[in-house]
Amino acid sequence: MPSSSSVWLTPPATASPGLSRAALVRAAVTRLDADGLDRFSMRRVAADLGVTVGALYWYVATKDELLELALDDVLGEAEHAPGARDWRAALVGHASALRAVLLRHPWALPLLSRLPNIGPNAMRLADAALAIAAGFSDPPAVVAALHDQVVGAVVAQAGAERGLAAPSRTATDPAERADRRFAFALDCLLDGLAARLPD
Amino acid sequence: MPSSSSVWLTPPATASPGLSRAALVRAAVTRLDADGLDRFSMRRVAADLGVTVGALYWYVATKDELLELALDDVLGEAEHAPGARDWRAALVGHASALRAVLLRHPWALPLLSRLPNIGPNAMRLADAALAIAAGFSDPPAVVAALHDQVVGAVVAQAGAERGLAAPSRTATDPAERADRRFAFALDCLLDGLAARLPD
DNA sequence: ACCTGAACACCGTTCAAGT
């Protein structure tokens, strides 16, 4: 407890009326952002909430379920593209938003290949992308191609950051190089897609 | 012990002269293939080798180090493209070989974003791809774009297999659909790359 | 309805001690 003058000036240490599923997910995301996936534990997030481990299992059946909720939660941060521009600019905006979220929450990346990822925010993102790609003959395939490019690029960037930059003889910032490469790959892919537009 | 008639008819329970780093890595890959990354533990692989957990730490400093070795080990399964064909066919062959390895060892996927992946086999694969892309103005960017497409596609396929197939109203086999989508995305990307070839 | 306390069956890692 810090040395404040009044109780009313400091919020209670734990969420007032008790716990809630939303508060649990929020606390999990905070811990994951701070410590990463490897150090994340039910006991730690319980301690953050001023509560016993067992209490968490009232709101969540398993650790994986909590991780699934956390994953979908951060996916909600990707704002939908305004949609007023042409399909190509809209797809770039969509891909960039998703990439930004995954770069901001690196722990979400390994979860994508281990957990379902069919939460409401994931669904809304997919639907928004499908609407943009509606002009193509196979919109899901277009969205998948775009999505895969984003995920692959972020995986590579996250992995490269561990490898002590490998043999990087170039003096450029790794993040900047990753940005350039992502833009390049996206441009190539979109060119190929554009050539397949009907009409 | 099964009821065999003679010692000479059954190989010794543990690798004859003791352990070795290569044998440890081989046992780890076998366990990972059988149980997946979540259930993999040092104690389990030690039991498989007929040895105490502590013994493993003579050959490996940490669990992550063993996983790194296992990752590079399976990357060695991707045979190099023969190289006689044109660059486009060679790149497709390279991407397909990498995809096959990752589909065969799904546990390797989450490791790509959490571990360095700068082992000898990873290096050889990268060099082979760079040689194929030598005609482009920025070969590393071309290889990265291709690599990202592969990784992203496999992540999506692995994740989709957990999601109980999601709302798949199509009657097609998921694996077959994944193959088609991968071929489509790869084709689009390669078209875009071809348009950027110098000369 | 919600939370505690304590237990169960595991973990990764270390390290004296043996051979």
Add this chain to the structure above:
DNA sequence: ACCTGAACACCGTTCAAGT
């Protein structure tokens, strides 16, 4: 040089019991 045995500090999950 290589391995055992035992310990340490953790895990996820369950569940009686309390309120």
